[in-house]
Amino acid sequence: xxxxxxxxxxxxxxxxxxxxxxxxxxxxxxxxxxxxxxxxxxxxxxxxxxxxxxxxxxxxxxxxxxxxxxxxxxxxxxxxxxxxxxxxxxxxxxxxxxxxxxxxxxx
Amino acid sequence: xxxxxxxxxxxxxxxxxxxxxxxxxxxxxxxxxxxxxxxxxxxxxxxxxxxxxxxxxxxxxxxxxxxxxxxxxxxxxxxxxxxxxxxxxxxxxxxxxxxxxxxxxxxxxxxxxxxx
Numbered sequence: 751x752x753x754x755x756x757x758x759x760x761x762x763x764x765x766x767x768x769x770x771x772x773x774x775x776x777x778x779x780x781x782x783x784x785x786x787x788x789x790x791x792x793x794x795x796x797x798x799x800x801x802x803x804x805x806x807x808x809x810x811x812x813x814x815x816x817x818x819x820x821x822x823x824x825x826x827x828x829x830x831x832x833x834x835x836x837x838x839x840x841x842x843x844x845x846x847x848x849x850x851x852x853x854x855x856x857x
Numbered sequence: 858x859x860x861x862x863x864x865x866x867x868x869x870x871x872x873x874x875x876x877x878x879x880x881x882x883x884x885x886x887x888x889x890x891x892x893x894x895x896x897x898x899x900x901x902x903x904x905x906x907x908x909x910x911x912x913x914x915x916x917x918x919x920x921x922x923x924x925x926x927x928x929x930x931x932x933x934x935x936x937x938x939x940x941x942x943x944x945x946x947x948x949x950x951x952x953x954x955x956x957x958x959x960x961x962x963x964x965x966x967x968x969x970x971x972x973x
Contacts (some may be wrong), residue, residue: 783962793900793947793964836899838962844915845890845962849899 753777756837756848764856769824771851773837776818783845784811784822785836793836796822827855860884863948863965871973876935878968880948882928888951889931891915891923893944894967900947906931938972945969 754775763769773782784796797804797811799820804811808827813820824831832855837848860883870876880889891903892915902915904923912923920942924932935942948965 781960785962792966795962798961838900844902844905847900849897
């Protein structure tokens with residue numbers, strides 16, 4: 751079993767829909783990162799959080815330390831949000847990455 | 858973007874040849890990482906560094922070596938490239954928590970290596 755599991759692996763939605771991507775982990779962590787990777791592109795850090803909730807524009811990230819679970823929400827989704835979203839958790843020294851969720855937003 | 862640049866961005870080479878990828882940063886961050894990204898595997902850690910001349914292995918370090926002789930440069934070397942090392946390689950830095958930094962990650966733009 752992977753230490754970090756993301757769901758769903760693939761998600762297709764219509765423009766304007768509310769999107770939720772989930773990340774569950776099995777190790778003790780000090781922080782969790784959400785990353786975004788556009789097709790053929792680099793990787794951009796969206797959030798780093800260790801408790802509670804963070805919001806940036808239409809993106810919201812939450813984490814529940816007791817349940818070892820985090821969610822990334824996108825409100826009023828747009829085709830430019832189409833990308834792979836990656837969850838990564840930081841243990842004692844290193845990061846462990848989920849395999850990513852491929853999001854496609856159709857106009 | 859924390860001033861990270863990778864070079865080369867694209868390289869095609871033949872099996873058995875040595876290859877060195879360079880990661881350069883301009884902000885003197887202590888932690889630097891090399892990852893490879895392959896379909897179905899996500900990002901996997903090859904090696905990381907926590908300071909000049911301080912490096913350690915990641916989960917897929919076989920066939921790779923690294924060096925960090927100065928803070929700004931972290932080199933990844935394939936001594937004798939194999940086709941299984943065809944991949945996209947990403948360098949990353951992690952901002953520490955001192956000075957109000959948040960521990961965020963910043964990635965280079967990636968280096969696509971093809972070993973024929």
